[in-house]
Structures are given as C-alpha cells and as structure tokens.
Amino acid sequence: MMQVLSIHCATTKETPFSGKLIVLTGPSGVGKGTLMRSLLQRHPELYYSVSATTRAPRPGEVDGTNYYFISRSKFEQLLAQGEFLESAEFAGNYYGTPREAVLSQVQSGKLVVLEIELEGARQVRASFPQALSIFILPPSFEELERRIRGRGQDSEEAIARRLQRAKQEIAAADEFDIQIVNDDFETALNAIETALYNRE
Ligand SMILES: Nc1ncnc2c1ncn2[C@@H]1O[C@H](COP(=O)(O)OP(=O)(O)OP(=O)(O)O)[C@@H](O)[C@H]1O
Numbered sequence: 001m002m003q004v005l006s007i008h009c010a011t012t013k014e015t016p017f018s019g020k021l022i023v024l025t026g027p028s029g030v031g032k033g034t035l036m037r038s039l040l041q042r043h044p045e046l047y048y049s050v051s052a053t054t055r056a057p058r059p060g061e062v063d064g065t066n067y068y069f070i071s072r073s074k075f076e077q078l079l080a081q082g083e084f085l086e087s088a089e090f091a092g093n094y095y096g097t098p099r100e101a102v103l104s105q106v107q108s109g110k111l112v113v114l115e116i117e118l119e120g121a122r123q124v125r126a127s128f129p130q131a132l133s134i135f136i137l138p139p140s141f142e143e144l145e146r147r148i149r150g151r152g153q154d155s156e157e158a159i160a161r162r163l164q165r166a167k168q169e170i171a172a173a174d175e176f177d178i179q180i181v182n183d184d185f186e187t188a189l190n191a192i193e194t195a196l197y198n199r200e
C-alpha cells in the first residue's frame with residue numbers, strides 16, 4: 001500500500017494530474033545517488049528523473065543517463081522557456097528537473113523520484129505539497145567530509161563549497177516529511193523503501 005498521496009495539482013501554473021512524486025534530498029556526499037541506484041535496481045518500476053546540469057561530466061558519467069550536460073546559455077534558454085519544474089544554482093553550477101518528462105510520467109501513474117538539492121526540493125514542495133519528501137542525513141559532518149573526499153571526484157574548491165552548503169542544508173532537514181540517517185547503507189535503503197511502500 002503506497003503511503004504517497006496522489007497529486008491533484010492545485011497550483012495555477014500546472015495542469016491538473018494524478019500521480020505520485022517523491023523528492024530525495026540531503027547534502028552533497030551523503031549517499032543520495034548511491035541509495036537511488038540501489039533503489040532503482042530493487043524497483044525498476046520507479047521513474048528516475050534525469051536532471052540537466054551545467055557541471056562538467058565526472059569520469060564515467062554518461063550524457064542522458066547521469067545528467068543532460070548542457071552549456072550555461074542553453075540552461076538559461078530552457079529556464080526562460082519554463083522547461084524546468086524546479087532549478088537551482090549549486091556550488092557554481094546550474095541544475096534543473098525537466099518539466100515535461102516528469103509531469104507525463106506522473107500523469108501516466110508512475111512513481112517518480114527526484115534526487116535534488118535543498119532549494120529545488122523547497123520549490124517542489126511549494127508547487128506539489130502532496131509530494132513525499134525525504135531528507136537524507138549523514139551520521140556526522142566528519143563522515144560527510146570523508147565521503148565527499150573518498151569519492152575523489154571534486155576539486156578542493158568544490159569540496160569546500162559543498163561542505164559549506166551542507167551546513168545550511170542539514171539545518172533544513174526538519175522541513176521535510178521524513179528524515180533518514182544514512183549510516184548503515186542497508187538500513188537507510190530499507191527505510192526509504194518503507195517510506196515508499198509502507199513495508200514492515
Ligand atoms: N552508508 C554509507 N556508508 C559509507 N559510505 C557511503 C554510504 N552511502 C554512500 N556512501 C559513499 O559516499 C560517497 C558519496 O555518495 P554519493 O555520491 O551517492 O552521494 P550524493 O549524496 O549522491 O552526492 P551528490 O549530491 O554530490 O551527488 C560514495 O563514495 C558512496 O559510495
């Protein structure tokens with residue numbers, strides 16, 4: 001039995017539809033992407049929204065799979081055309097959720113998951129109050145730093161920006177419906193599953 005309420009969009013901007021939207025947020029490096037990948041393996045019925053970003057691809061990242069990697073001018077053009085459901089600047093780059101893909105998937109009855117940072121998550125909550133929002137917390141700030149460094153994919157400057165931002169993000173955890181600490185990975189993954197599917 002799903003816990004997530006159907007969305008009957010009441011905002012003036014959006015077309016009315018029914019469906020289910022999940023927002024997974026939390027500081028950079030907390031493990032959202034890793035949790036998301038495991039969740040998708042266990043639940044291929046979920047629709048993962050691929051975001052657009054102006055960030056350069058990391059080694060191994062594939063355009064159209066991890067992100068749509070686009071230029072700043074293209075991003076600004078799409079933003080001006082209203083093509084993003086939400087968007088934010090994060091650590092010097094733009095990120096945005098493609099509107100049409102998400103709305104059509106929700107409309108067709110899919111459970112759609114967005115993995116996004118705080119400002120975008122707030123925008124989605126404002127537009128879709130019935131979305132289920134999950135905030136992933138690290139067991140400690142020191143462990144968060146270890147994970148970002150251990151990933152080995154960000155410059156010192158990018159790490160510093162992300163850690164600075166993480167403090168603001170963690171302070172906002174209570175704004176969201178559910179808080180899950182990603183200490184033991186399996187425990188955190190099971191907690192997300194429980195939130196989505198109300199399993200014992
Ligand atoms: N429970 C865990 N215990 C230890 N390490 C973990 C755990 N969960 C994730 N990690 C590791 O932490 C690092 C960061 O994880 P990940 O890239 O998924 O974070 P993220 O929140 O998606 O970051 P970003 O928002 O910047 O994309 C990875 O190396 C991942 O393997």
Ligand SMILES: Nc1nc2c(ncn2[C@@H]2O[C@H](COP(=O)(O)O)[C@@H](O)[C@H]2O)c(=O)[nH]1
Nearest residue numbers: 028051087088090095096097115116117120
């Ligand atoms: N507001 C949005 N945030 C997004 C989106 N896609 C990803 N993100 C978040 O950005 C940071 C940095 O990601 P990284 O891949 O550069 O490490 C992280 O918190 C992501 O969750 C989006 O479409 N909108």
